[in-house]
Amino acid sequence: MTRPEGDAVAPLARRDDEPLFDEPWQAQALGLAFSLSDAGVFTPAQWSRALGAAHRRILAGGADDTPQTYYEAVVAALEGLLREGGGISASALEQRVKTWRRAYLNTPHGRPVKLTAGLGAGAQKGANH
Amino acid sequence: MSDHEHKNTGDVHRELHSHLPPEPALRVRAMESLLIEKGMLDPETVDAWVEAYCEKIGPKCGARIVAKAWSDADFKARLLENGAEAVKGLDDAGWAVAHLRVIENTPAIHNLVVCTLCSCYPHAILGPPPNWYKMAAYRSRAVRDPRGVLKEFGVELGGDIGLRVWDSTSELRYLVLPGRPEGTGGWDEERLASIVTRNSMIGTQRDLSIDAGQA
Incomplete structure (x- = not known):
């Protein structure tokens, strides 16, 4: 009886003990952002603006205000900055995502996944999948 | 019999998909590999960062x-x-x-x-x-x-x-x-x-x- 009310008034505090990353890619995405910022590919200020804008855009599109949404914004902000100043076009990125997807589908479980597994003959199978 | 075969095919299908990382993970991996190829990122950097940031x-x-x-x-x-x-x-x-x-x-x-x-x-x-x-x-x-x-x-x-x-x-x-x-x-x-x-x-x-x- 009190529980729903408690959740309603404490949406922040109840997240206090949550794990900081639900999935490894979330940490990888942040690591990528900070590594590129350290390397000077973009400035911390550019990163901050891009992340803020991506987060607002995704929330405005109706996404829930959750950590998952935040990390999706991290990925979207990275993609935007790399399109603008990193020389990675949207089409190059989509192509590479497809290749990785095929590589995972073509690699037996438990084996290390290599990008080359998404290319060549096996790629055709994956592409039709 | 055909039901059985069908089920097996479905299992294999699910099995394949269960090994496939979620879309954002593929996108991060794609960016990382492209940046490494362009010489804009050292292959060790991100893992070292994650390890230090999360563990140390x-x-x-x-x-x-x-x-x-x-x-x-x-x-x-x-x-x-x-x-x-x-x-x-x-x-x-x-x-x-x-x-x-x-x-x-x-x-x-x-x-x-x-x-x-x-x-x-x-x-x-x-x-x-x-x-x-x-x-x-x-x-x-x-x-x-x-x-x-x-x-x-x-x-x-x-x-x-x-x-x-x-x-x-x-x-x-x-x-x-x-x-x-x-x-x-x-x-x-x-x-x-x-x-x-x-x-x-x-x-x-x-x-x-x-x-x-x-x-």
């Missing part, structure tokens, strides 16, 4: 800084004067903290830190921010209704205590220096550090419990 750096670095400030008046003065400079010489500082401002809680003032733009945070000394810090709800409510946010975290701030909210940016990050609790006289820095919590250094906790330091 954590709120304990910040806690040791707070404990040192409680124990060493000269260090505390330097810390409040120029946080980034003061922590430079410490082993705990992790990454360089380019711009750090340390703000002190007093009996009359409580400080609360937020990043209204995104999620700027002194990660070099506190590790990853908690999930609530990154949520739009915290980022707007900490400014609109900071006393309400504090109440949610169990901090009932008396009307006679002033509340300051500090908005972090990529260029300036804040660390709250919480008040040293009574009953900790004579404690060494290590023991003092053991009672300093992450939230007390963000400002969503005010009174520290000395129980954790009793063992």
Whole structure:
């Protein structure tokens, strides 16, 4: 009886003990952002603006205000900055995502996944999948 | 028979998909591999960063800084004067903290830190921010209704205590220096550090419990 009310008034505090990353890619995405910022590919200020804008855009599109949404914004902000100043076009990125997807589908479980597994003959199978 | 075959095909299909990482993971992997090929990223960098950020750096670095400030008046003065400079010489500082401002809680003032733009945070000394810090709800409510946010975290701030909210940016990050609790006289820095919590250094906790330091 009190529980729903408690959740309603404490949406922040109840997240206090949550794990900081639900999935490894979330940490990888942040690591990528900070590594590129350290390397000077973009400035911390550019990163901050891009992340803020991506987060607002995704929330405005109706996404829930959750950590998952935040990390999706991290990925979207990275993609935007790399399109603008990193020389990675949207089409190059989509192509590479497809290749990785095929590589995972073509690699037996438990084996290390290599990008080359998404290319060549096996790629055709994956592409039709 | 055909049902059985069909089911097997479905299982194989699901099996394949269960090994496929979620879409954002593929996108991160794609960016990383393209950047490495272009020579814009060292292959070891991201893994090294994740390992250090998640495993080595954590709120304990910040806690040791707070404990040192409680124990060493000269260090505390330097810390409040120029946080980034003061922590430079410490082993705990992790990454360089380019711009750090340390703000002190007093009996009359409580400080609360937020990043209204995104999620700027002194990660070099506190590790990853908690999930609530990154949520739009915290980022707007900490400014609109900071006393309400504090109440949610169990901090009932008396009307006679002033509340300051500090908005972090990529260029300036804040660390709250919480008040040293009574009953900790004579404690060494290590023991003092053991009672300093992450939230007390963000400002969503005010009174520290000395129980954790009793063992």
